[in-house]
Amino acid sequence: TLSDRLSSVLSNLRGKGRLSPADIDATAREIRIALLEADVALPVVRTFIAAVKQKATGAEVSAALNPAQQVIKIVNDELIAILGGETRRLQFAKNPPTVILLAGLQGAGKTTLAGKLARWLKAQGHAPLLVACDLQRPNAVTQLQVVGEQAGVTVFAPEPGNGVGDPVGVARDGVRFAREKQHDVVVVDTAGRLGVDAEMMQQAADIRDATSPDEILFVVDAMIGQDAVQTAEAFKAGVGFTGVVLTKLDGDARGGAALSVRQITGEPIMFASTGEKLADFDVFHPDRMASRILGMGDMLTLIEQAEQVFEAEQAEEMAAKLVGNDFTLDDFLQQMMMLRKMGPIGGLLGMLPGAGQMKEALANVDDRDIDRTAAIIQSMTPQERQDPRIIQASRRQRIAKGSGSTVAQVNALVERFFEARKMMSSMAGRFGLPGARPSNR
Ligand code: GDP
Ligand code: MG
Numbered sequence: 001t002l003s004d005r006l007s008s009v010l011s012n013l014r015g016k017g018r019l020s021p022a023d024i025d026a027t028a029r030e031i032r033i034a035l036l037e038a039d040v041a042l043p044v045v046r047t048f049i050a051a052v053k054q055k056a057t058g059a060e061v062s063a064a065l066n067p068a069q070q071v072i073k074i075v076n077d078e079l080i081a082i083l084g085g086e087t088r089r090l091q092f093a094k095n096p097p098t099v100i101l102l103a104g105l106q107g108a109g110k111t112t113l114a115g116k117l118a119r120w121l122k123a124q125g126h127a128p129l130l131v132a133c134d135l136q137r138p139n140a141v142t143q144l145q146v147v148g149e150q151a152g153v154t155v156f157a158p159e160p161g162n163g164v165g166d167p168v169g170v171a172r173d174g175v176r177f178a179r180e181k182q183h184d185v186v187v188v189d190t191a192g193r194l195g196v197d198a199e200m201m202q203q204a205a206d207i208r209d210a211t212s213p214d215e216i217l218f219v220v221d222a223m224i225g226q227d228a229v230q231t232a233e234a235f236k237a238g239v240g241f242t243g244v245v246l247t248k249l250d251g252d253a254r255g256g257a258a259l260s261v262r263q264i265t266g267e268p269i270m271f272a273s274t275g276e277k278l279a280d281f282d283v284f285h286p287d288r289m290a291s292r293i294l295g296m297g298d299m300l301t302l303i304e305q306a307e308q309v310f311e312a313e314q315a316e317e318m319a320a321k322l323v324g325n326d327f328t329l330d331d332f333l334q335q336m337m338m339l340r341k342m343g344p345i346g347g348l349l350g351m352l353p354g355a356g357q358m359k360e361a362l363a364n365v366d367d368r369d370i371d372r373t374a375a376i377i378q379s380m381t382p383q384e385r386q387d388p389r390i391i392q393a394s395r396r397q398r399i400a401k402g403s404g405s406t407v408a409q410v411n412a413l414v415e416r417f418f419e420a421r422k423m424m425s426s427m428a429g430r431f432g433l434p435g436a437r438p439s440n441r
Pocket of ligand 1: 107248273
C-alpha cells in the first residue's frame with residue numbers, strides 16, 4: 001500500500017532537518033509504484049507525482065512539521081485535491097421534480113444505489129419516487145420494488161404482462177406521475193450491460209432526452225480498477241454525466257479507481273457505497289478517501305495537532321509580546337520601521353485582529369518623524385529601552401542632547417509609546433488574544 005511504501009522512505013528522513021532533492025526523488029519513486037499498484041491510471045500518476053515534487057521542493061510546507069511529516073502532509077493534501085477537494089452536493093431543480101438518472105455497467109450497483117438514494121433523500125425530508133427503466137433483465141423491476149419497499153418509497157414500474165416494455169416511455173410516464181403525486185425527486189434506474197455497447201448507451205441517452213435530468217450519476221464499481229477509466233470515458237461520451245458514485249468501497253479496493261475517474265473525467269465523486277444494505281452509503285468525502293488511500297489516519301491526526309499547537313504557540317508569543325510588559329521601545333521602533341518599509345498593509349500588526357486602529361496611530365507619523373524617533377531611541381541605554389519607566393527628567397535631557405532633538409520631542413515619544421502599549425492591551429483584551437494579559441502600566 002501507499003502507506004507501507006512511504007514508511008520505508010520516511011524512516012530514512014528521520015533526523016534530517018530538511019528534504020534534499022534525493023530524498024524527494026526517492027519518495028516520489030515509492031509513491032509512483034504504490035499508485036500504479038493501486039490501479040491508478042498512468043497519466044493521473046504522472047500529474048500527481050509532479051505536483052508532490054513541486055510542493056516538496058517549494059517552501060509551501062509548514063515549519064511546524066519534520067521532513068517525514070511534511071511528506072505525508074503534502075501527499076495527503078494532494079490526494080484530497082485530486083479527489084475533488086470539497087464534497088459536491090446534489091443540485092436540486094428549481095421546479096420540482098428533480099430528476100436523477102443512474103447510468104453504469106450491469107452489476108455496478110445502480111439498483112442498490114437507487115434504494116440507498118431514496119432512503120437518504122427521504123431522511124432529509126424529500127418525497128422520492130423510484131422509476132424502473134431496466135426492462136432488460138426479468139427480475140430487475142422486482143429488485144427495484146424490493147429496495148423501494150425497504151426504503152419506504154413509491155416505485156413506478158410498467159404494468160406487468162405488457163410484453164417487452166419501452167424504457168423511454170416508462171421514464172417519461174414516471175416523471176409525469178411524480179409531478180402529479182407531488183414527488184419532488186425522481187430517481188431513474190436504467191439497464192446496463194456487462195461491457196459498454198452502443199445499444200445500451202443509446203437507450204440511456206434516449207431516457208436522458210426524455211427526462212432532462214438535473215443530475216446524471218455514473219455508477220462505478222471501485223473494484224474494477226484500471227477498467228474504470230475506459231468505462232467512465234465511454235459513458236462520458238455516450239450519455240454524459242454530472243457526478244460519479246463509487247460502489248463496493250467495502251471491498252479491498254485501494255481507491256485507484258477513485259483517483260483516476262475524478263481526474264480523467266473532471267466530474268466530482270458525489271457518493272460512496274460501502275455495502276449491500278441500504279444504510280451502507282454516504283456522501284463522498286475526499287479527505288476520508290485520501291486518508292484511506294494513504295492508510296495513515298493516526299499520523300494525519302498527529303500532524304494536524306502539531307500544526308495547531310505550533311500556530312497557537314506563535315500567536316501566543318506574539319500576543320504576549322505585544323500586549324505584555326515585554327513590549328519595549330525597541331519593538332516600538334521596529335514596528336514603525338516595518339510600517340514604513342511595508343506600507344499600510346504590511347507589518348506584524350496586520351496579522352493581529354483589530355490592529356487597524358493601532359496601525360493608524362503608528363502610521364500617523366511621517367518618515368522624518370520615524371528617523372527622529374529612531375535617533376531618540378538609539379540614544380537611550382539598553383536598560384531605558386527595556387523599561388521606559390526609568391526615563392526621568394535628567395535622562396530625558398541627556399537623550400535629547402544625544403539625539404539632536406528637544407526634551408519636548410523626547411517627552412512626546414515616551415508618551416506615544418505608553419499610549420500604544422495601552423491601546424494594544426485593551427485591543428488584545430477585547431479580541432481575546434491568547435496569552436494576552438493586561439498591562440499594569
Ligand atoms: P446494477 O446491475 O448496476 O443495478 O447493480 P445492483 O444494484 O443489482 O448490484 C449488483 C450487486 O452488487 C448486488 O449483489 C448488490 O447487492 C451488490 N452491491 C451493490 N452495491 C454494493 C456495495 O457498495 N458493496 C457491496 N459489497 N456490494 C454491493
Ligand atoms: Mg440494476
